[in-house]
Amino acid sequence: MASRVLARPPAFRSVGRSLLLTLPIALWSLLMFTPSFREPGRDRHIGSLAVILFMTTLFFLMMRTGKTYQWRRWFFVALGLLFPVGFIASLVAVRGTMSIPVERMVSGDTPFCYMVIPMLFIPAALARTIIFPGSILPTANNPHSIAIMIGIWLAMTLVVGKGWCSYVCFFGGIEEGFAAIPKRARIGRSVRKLDPRLRLVPWAILLFVVVLSAALFEPVYCMWLCPFKTVTEYPAVHSVETALQMGIFITLFAGLVIVLPFLTKKRTQCAYFCPFGAFQSIFNKINLFEIRFDREKCVDCTLCQTACPIMALSAESIREGKTLMNCMKCGACVDSCKKSAAVWHLKGTKVALKPERARLLFLYGAWAMATMFGGSILANSIATMLHWLPVK
Amino acid sequence: MVVVPISTGAGEALLLGLATGPVCLASCGPVVLPWMLVQPRGVRVQARQLSIFLAARLSGYLLFAATVWLAGSVIPRSWSGRSWLFGGVQVLLAVGLLVYAAGWPHTRCSFADSSADGSSRLVQIDEPPRSHRSRSHRSGAVTLGFLTGISVCPPFLVAGVRAAQLGSLADALLFFAVFFFGTAVWFAPFVSLGVVRRSSSFVTVARMVAVLLACWYAFAGGSVLIERAIYG
Ligand code: SF4
Ligand code: SF4
Numbered sequence: 001m002a003s004r005v006l007a008r009p010p011a012f013r014s015v016g017r018s019l020l021l022t023l024p025i026a027l028w029s030l031l032m033f034t035p036s037f038r039e040p041g042r043d044r045h046i047g048s049l050a051v052i053l054f055m056t057t058l059f060f061l062m063m064r065t066g067k068t069y070q071w072r073r074w075f076f077v078a079l080g081l082l083f084p085v086g087f088i089a090s091l092v093a094v095r096g097t098m099s100i101p102v103e104r105m106v107s108g109d110t111p112f113c114y115m116v117i118p119m120l121f122i123p124a125a126l127a128r129t130i131i132f133p134g135s136i137l138p139t140a141n142n143p144h145s146i147a148i149m150i151g152i153w154l155a156m157t158l159v160v161g162k163g164w165c166s167y168v169c170f171f172g173g174i175e176e177g178f179a180a181i182p183k184r185a186r187i188g189r190s191v192r193k194l195d196p197r198l199r200l201v202p203w204a205i206l207l208f209v210v211v212l213s214a215a216l217f218e219p220v221y222c223m224w225l226c227p228f229k230t231v232t233e234y235p236a237v238h239s240v241e242t243a244l245q246m247g248i249f250i251t252l253f254a255g256l257v258i259v260l261p262f263l264t265k266k267r268t269q270c271a272y273f274c275p276f277g278a279f280q281s282i283f284n285k286i287n288l289f290e291i292r293f294d295r296e297k298c299v300d301c302t303l304c305q306t307a308c309p310i311m312a313l314s315a316e317s318i319r320e321g322k323t324l325m326n327c328m329k330c331g332a333c334v335d336s337c338k339k340s341a342a343v344w345h346l347k348g349t350k351v352a353l354k355p356e357r358a359r360l361l362f363l364y365g366a367w368a369m370a371t372m373f374g375g376s377i378l379a380n381s382i383a384t385m386l387h388w389l390p391v392k
Numbered sequence: 393m394v395v396v397p398i399s400t401g402a403g404e405a406l407l408l409g410l411a412t413g414p415v416c417l418a419s420c421g422p423v424v425l426p427w428m429l430v431q432p433r434g435v436r437v438q439a440r441q442l443s444i445f446l447a448a449r450l451s452g453y454l455l456f457a458a459t460v461w462l463a464g465s466v467i468p469r470s471w472s473g474r475s476w477l478f479g480g481v482q483v484l485l486a487v488g489l490l491v492y493a494a495g496w497p498h499t500r501c502s503f504a505d506s507s508a509d510g511s512s513r514l515v516q517i518d519e520p521p522r523s524h525r526s527r528s529h530r531s532g533a534v535t536l537g538f539l540t541g542i543s544v545c546p547p548f549l550v551a552g553v554r555a556a557q558l559g560s561l562a563d564a565l566l567f568f569a570v571f572f573f574g575t576a577v578w579f580a581p582f583v584s585l586g587v588v589r590r591s592s593s594f595v596t597v598a599r600m601v602a603v604l605l606a607c608w609y610a611f612a613g614g615s616v617l618i619e620r621a622i623y624g
Binding site: 197200201203204205207208211212214215 | 421422425426593596597600601604605608
């Protein structure tokens with residue numbers, strides 16, 4: 001894969017123009033990471049510098065080649081793979097284990113995860129209760145507080161909509177990493193033949209966890225269904241119930257995040273399971289950017305449908321010139337289209353009139369957010385790994 | 393036994409109902425929501441179904457009120473059979489939801505029906521004869537309403553304890569009837585679900601939710617029953 005991806009890209013823009021377009025992102029990255037250079041710690045400085053270079057270079061390549069998906073994927077997979085490293089390291093440093101002891105839950109020391117957000121609204125509205133054992137404001141033990149994470153989520157969601165699943169979600173990055181390993185899909189065709197109703201499963205899970213969380217006053221998804229507990233934190237196993245929970249987490253992670261993405265080259269967990277992804281789809285309605293299809297150029301070859309990692313295209317939607325509601329704006333369909341019929345689009349403008357301008361506008365917002373949120377996670381994880389290395 | 397004057401009891405019941413309505417809504421919502429989503433279109437029809445559901449729920453309440461009042465004097469508060477009842481009702485709710493998810497007996501999902509591009513249509517519901525249909529919906533409303541009416545959610549238990557302390561059976565029944573009206577106010581928004589109903593995707597999602605909830609209730613009720621069977 002590396003040789004294919006690193007092969008000299010076809011020039012879409014001149015080097016000078018690409019550099020010029022990259023300048024705002026380079027400045028933004030510097031702005032974001034300058035504070036970390038003021039703090040002591042060589043590992044932290046190296047981590048920040050690496051991230052500035054990494055994010056700026058990837059953006060330059062997006063400008064130079066006109067392609068989005070493959071360069072975004074380098075960042076996204078790095079995020080998915082490095083996030084657990086930094087997170088687990090900080091858990092082990094603070095509490096000596098990945099499991100959450102009950103007393104930590106009671107004292108509100110559980111880092112807040114955005115997956116809980118859809119489950120918060122009803123209990124908060126009906127009973128003014130936050131059904132998560134975290135603290136609202138940051139504390140010494142828990143900087144990932146509820147208020148901070150909700151603020152980050154809101155800002156990012158307004159900018160990228162469901163693009164969250166391509167530029168922000170470290171969990172999706174893990175899956176994309178496993179999907180990127182094989183050269184071609186072993187059971188790709190079978191996935192396309194799956195009953196299209198299965199695409200509705202994430203909505204059903206969303207509704208299920210929202211109503212049941214309201215009934216039980218606890219975040220049901222986190223307690224019973226989240227595959228990513230396997231690589232983050234989990235309740236300490238001390239009873240049949242907690243053992244069962246752990247069994248469910250591991251089974252879902254192994255099946256939906258490792259095995260199926262590897263066999264299908266699709267993000268199966270995101271496409272067929274994740275309720276937060278379904279929730280984010282709602283915000284595609286208010287987001288300014290989308291992917292459209294120029295029907296005059298489209299020859300219905302369905303290359304784009306094959307390329308889409310989360311089955312957000314159907315033959316019918318392509319005929320209508322649109323994606324399905326769950327499109328995460330990864331750009332794979334646009335990059336795969338040989339007729340330039342799949343285009344980035346700014347809502348309210350004529351389709352395919354200035355698609356590159358729409359892409360640029362979207363990417364500036366998305367990459368700035370990715371640098372700020374994902375970039376700091378990457379820097380932290382790199383610093384952690386350097387700290388572990390025996391040779392200094 | 394402490395005898396509570398009925399005038400105090402009615403006001404208290406209404407307040408208790410209104411105050412704990414959101415909790416009732418949260419407890420019964422998981423059952424009502426998917427069920428309402430698969431009901432026929434139209435606010436009027438939905439309102440009728442909801443009324444039948446609530447009436448059945450009221451009868452469940454009254455039955456419970458009568459039982460706790462009668463039991464109040466003879467059975468200690470910590471009666472262990474409560475968890476048998478609790479577990480059994482949850483398992484029955486699971487069965488009821490599964491029946492709805494399957495669309496039995498009058499709705500049928502058409503998996504074989506294919507559109508031009510080879511993908512099967514999202515879902516197709518065969519319409520049963522009108523008379524048949526309304527009878528089926530009515531009996532569903534009655535079953536689920538009754539079962540949620542006797543499911544022992546926290547506010548229900550509080551009301552049960554109060555009813556058991558009242559001086560006569562009539563007072564206990566009245567207490568629960570008033571308590572019921574306090575909670576019922578919170579169910580009104582469900583009528584608006586008729587607006588989204590009949591999008592085939594909504595029906596499919598509602599059925600999937602019903603299956604998931606059935607699994608949950610079966611697990612919750614089953615584990616209570618197993619625990620009681622093992623530990624007594
Ligand atoms: S679908 Fe869920 S896990 Fe996948 S990227 Fe989106 S939020 Fe993350
Ligand atoms: S439709 Fe295109 S942009 Fe949207 S998720 Fe699929 S490949 Fe990515």
